Amino acid sequence: MHEGDLPMPVHPNVTAETEIVAVGGSLTTATLRWAYATGSFPMPLDVNDAESAGYAWFSPQPRAVLTSPGMHVSRSLRKSMRGFTTSIDAAFPQVLAGCADPSRPHSWITRNYLEVYLDLAARGEAHSVEVWRGQDLVGGLIAVELGGLVCADSKFRRVTDASKAAVARLSAEVFGRPDGERRLIDAQWPTRHLVSLGFQSWPRSRYLREIRRLRKLPPVLGPAQ
Numbered sequence: 001m002h003e004g005d006l007p008m009p010v011h012p013n014v015t016a017e018t019e020i021v022a023v024g025g026s027l028t029t030a031t032l033r034w035a036y037a038t039g040s041f042p043m044p045l046d047v048n049d050a051e052s053a054g055y056a057w058f059s060p061q062p063r064a065v066l067t068s069p070g071m072h073v074s075r076s077l078r079k080s081m082r083g084f085t086t087s088i089d090a091a092f093p094q095v096l097a098g099c100a101d102p103s104r105p106h107s108w109i110t111r112n113y114l115e116v117y118l119d120l121a122a123r124g125e126a127h128s129v130e131v132w133r134g135q136d137l138v139g140g141l142i143a144v145e146l147g148g149l150v151c152a153d154s155k156f157r158r159v160t161d162a163s164k165a166a167v168a169r170l171s172a173e174v175f176g177r178p179d180g181e182r183r184l185i186d187a188q189w190p191t192r193h194l195v196s197l198g199f200q201s202w203p204r205s206r207y208l209r210e211i212r213r214l215r216k217l218p219p220v221l222g223p224a225q
Helices: 029-037 075-081 092-099 111-122 162-175 192-196 204-214
Strands: 020-023 041-044 055-058 063-066 085-088 126-133 136-146 149-157 184-186 200-202
Touching: 029 041, 029 111, 029 136, 063 204, 075 162, 085 162, 092 111, 092 126, 092 136, 092 149, 111 126, 111 136, 126 162, 136 162, 149 162, 162 184, 184 204, 200 204
Parallel strands: 149 184
Antiparallel strands: 020 055, 041 055, 063 184, 063 200, 085 126, 126 136, 136 149
16 A cells, blocks of 8 residues: 555544544555554545545544344334345445435445445455345445454445345344354444444444454455355
8 A cells, every 4th residue: 555545644633522533545445444444434525526525534433333242123123124035245236336326315435435345345355235125126235344343334225124124134144153242343423223223332442442353353244246
């Protein structure tokens, strides 16, 4: 990775409340890996002009995380999910396209992002969860796996509860293993919706400590198909 690819720190005295920790740099496979390994991730500086605005690199305070035993599936959601089937890495480009749909509010997945995610998928480091109703793709999510850390970056739905079904399948894959209690799913910023699914709000300091340990674990999602 060339030095010019890396973003520049915003200020040497980043406080606990600061979320934008760097700006600029290039969005490449290498810099995205670097970001996840250091507890940050890039977003366009201007979502209304995402293709040309450049990037800010965020490290949320607090951080939304899901740990073992995993996602809380309500009775009503369990009933709704009976109408779906799910798969892993069966249609990564289609799920990525659904997440990047420019008609969605605040769409942030730029052409550059698309190239990087497709490269990571080809390397077996990015994965998709597909949600199907019959033969129709009705929802899904994309995630990047770094050892025992799974970064759930974006999800979409075309019918009610399809994106929740995608999170439930991802949760089952990550935490349903013998060492599932050692793993973590990151969802960036805490929201009321995520809390209802069982996500916790962790201080950034705790998250940064944990990812150093998580990176040493073997991945569980396996190579992309």
